[in-house]
Amino acid sequence: MYSTYTDDLGDKVIHVTGSNLYIPLDSNNGHYQKVLDAIIAEGVDCFDGEILEELQDAADTKKFRQQLLDYGIATERLAQYQVALGREEVIESISTDEKVWDEESGQMVDVFEDSIVVTAIDPVDATITRTVYSDDMGTNPTEETIENPLITQDNEERAEAQAVLDATPSAVVDAYNAL
């Protein structure tokens, strides 16, 4: 729990209730950053009395920046191919910066050549078979077929990234798109 202390001259610091710790309003101070984290996580519940306007603004800004960063990371993660589906090759015609004479059109034309801009990646096997050993020494090992762990991990990470995107406020999305 925090509170604000104001001295005789009107200058303010943050006091940690029940301790001898006073925290300056300085963004470089490590304790100050912890105060912002508490405001982001708990809101007014972490403060005895009103939260200073400049503190609330700083907390809002910190939260916005973190959401922007998380949104970018999640977007990049979802842009990666799905290992269960693989990836198709993408070929583009790219100008070679050369020109040749075209007799049909009667003019110089650009020379293009096909270039692979995205390589193909085969999908991984949907399932794998693994040997399961029993704790009972007398029992023979058995085999079981499970979803390919690469697919499982990929799906989990994609689901986490999608959850981040879904939870991101539109103002953050707009700011990301404007970058």
Place this chain on the structure above:
Amino acid sequence: MTVKITKPEINIREKINELDKPSGIAGEAMLRAETPQEQFDLVGAGRKNLIVNGSMSVAQRGTSFTSHSGYCIDRYYGFGHTYAQIDNGDFYSLRMTYVSGTDAQIYHPVELQEGQLENDQTYTLSFKYKSSGLPLSLEIFYREGVTGSNVVAQTSGTILNNADTFTDFSITFTCKGRLSSHTALNIRFGQFGGVSEVANLQLEAGKIATPFETRLPGEELHLCQRYLYYVGLQGVNYKYMPCAGTIYTPSNAYTMWKYPRTMRAVPALNYSSATDFQTVSGGSVRNTTAITYSGSSFTDSAVVIFVASGADQGHGVLIRSDENTDVFISFDAEFQ
């Protein structure tokens, strides 16, 4: 067929004289040096170690911390286990003893500055360690402070095999993924049971671990005071504090504290107890009942307000400790 060649004339005597060119006393000493450390010492080279208190010699808060969370010896942050500075005679080490629960951990946050520990730059971390029980692990990562967000690993976790005696270890890595919000490169040692010690922690540019750079004690303390200025009484009572002030109101003595050096950030104020101090003013000594901090403090100096009623406004004031000997007041600009 005969081939005819010509050689330029060489004055052999002149060449021999050139070989005899005096190299001077310093040059001779450099040539006679047997180790790189001797050469460093001769030319005063150094200041290569980015770790502050890599020697583990500075311990402003104390030297022993039981089941402690927070900073212990200067610049090292512990997480709930027991930590102690150990004097090994010719060097200090930091001992970490697992207590219970989650891993025993010790962090050292290296302050990030522009042009240093930037992406694509290569650094080498070296130290000596010993451990028993479960093996010691090492991780290096960027982070916002010590416990903040956006961890970006610089190395995959490294397991250090147990060693009965101090053993040298070094690891080279190339920085990657640094964000503008990162404030520190954290070096983390962890252990899930047992006892370990680390010493001579050094982080330097390049791919080679060079001999440990030993700084003068005063210099190491001065570097640490960028992060913590700690005034302890070291067993003495009625000791006057390094500050001066005025009785601004009959209850409030405003005192100014000048730090030994500019601190990393405006520090937080902490102290042993509000009743550990006395104001000395106008021919009277008064016990303090509260201590507060002025928001006008900044990175070079602080204003600390000692509350003791009944003083005459406008008088000068000195602050001293009472009869207790374990009194302290500290200014903390460490990463959290």
